[in-house]
Amino acid sequence: MLPSALADLIGFHAPLSVVQRGQGGAVTLLTPGVNVLALNATFLPGDVGGVDLRDVQDWHEGQGLPPLVAWVGGEVPAGLKVQEVARVRVGDWAGEAGPPDDPVVVEQVGRLHLSAWAGALCAAHGTPGWAEGLARQLAGPLEAAAGAFALLMAYRDGQPVGALLWQARGAGGAAHLWGAADAGVGEALLNAAAALGADLAVTLPGDARWDGPSVRAVTEVRYGLLIPVPGEATRGG
Known part of the structure; x- marks a missing residue:
């Protein structure tokens, strides 16, 4: 098992x-x-x-x-x-609302923005050359699973600085595919994803910078x- x-x-x-x-x-x-x-x-x-x-x-x-x-x-x-x-x-993220003056804005976008979403995700991981292939691959599965996934994008000063794919799971969800320009952007993305459901399963970077009250049950x-x-x-x- x-x-x-x-x-x-x-x-x-x-x-x-x-x-x-x-x-x-x-x-x-x-x-x-x-x-x-x-x-x-x-x-x-x-x-x-x-x-x-x-x-x-x-x-x-x-x-x-x-x-x-x-x-x-x-x-x-x-x-x-x-x-x-x-x-x-891999663990659980307990989201919390960001400050009202948070410079990072997170928005849910439609599949028509998939190329831009993939561009932001791959850029955040330092692999911009993979964006086209990722968008092309995800287009079919996301269309077939309409309603099961949501695309989130993060902006700072109007520029894309991160992206996240959320999956619906009963009353909660999961976010195992995401990327952010820095920890502040990452927290904003994860908090926005957590607001979409009761619980959020998430993949976090391997270092301990993410330890804190928002993280539980890490493996x-x-x-x-x-x-x-x-x-x-x-x-x-």
Whole structure:
């Protein structure tokens, strides 16, 4: 069984992905042409003994993508050999209203603004060249899931400085795909997303700058590239 934090990420990203695949308790999402980690990773259970890791590697590479995997916790699961590339934290965000003189304004925009939204998101992550591919990929899924997602954009002095994708979940929601020019913009985006529902599940950067009264129940998620080990058993390492 997958840890709840990984199941939460899959629930958010699966409707946006191109390919979904299950194998030995692991779940793979692949989306060529998009650089979002969670859209191009195999999510691993805590015990990888039932996962054929060589098959995972071969399958990723067969799609022309690196063998990226995600797992939960501070320790690498036994039998898993990886080169860590990123870590994030998944938890709950308790939103609060910003000050009335907040220079950051957050607005909900329609799908006609998807290109500008993707541009703001990718610029916030320092990867503006991926904006066109991201907008192209998300256009179909967002249209098919009309009403299930909302696009938020943040502006400062009239200029876009961040973007967030919110997913409706019962009385609450989730925001696992977002980017902001700085922490102030990020907090404004997350607070606006939290106002759309009763609860907000969110992915936060890996550092501790975000610790505070707004953050609860945080679980660390790590991403890494599988390291092939010739001669060893492929199942569980």
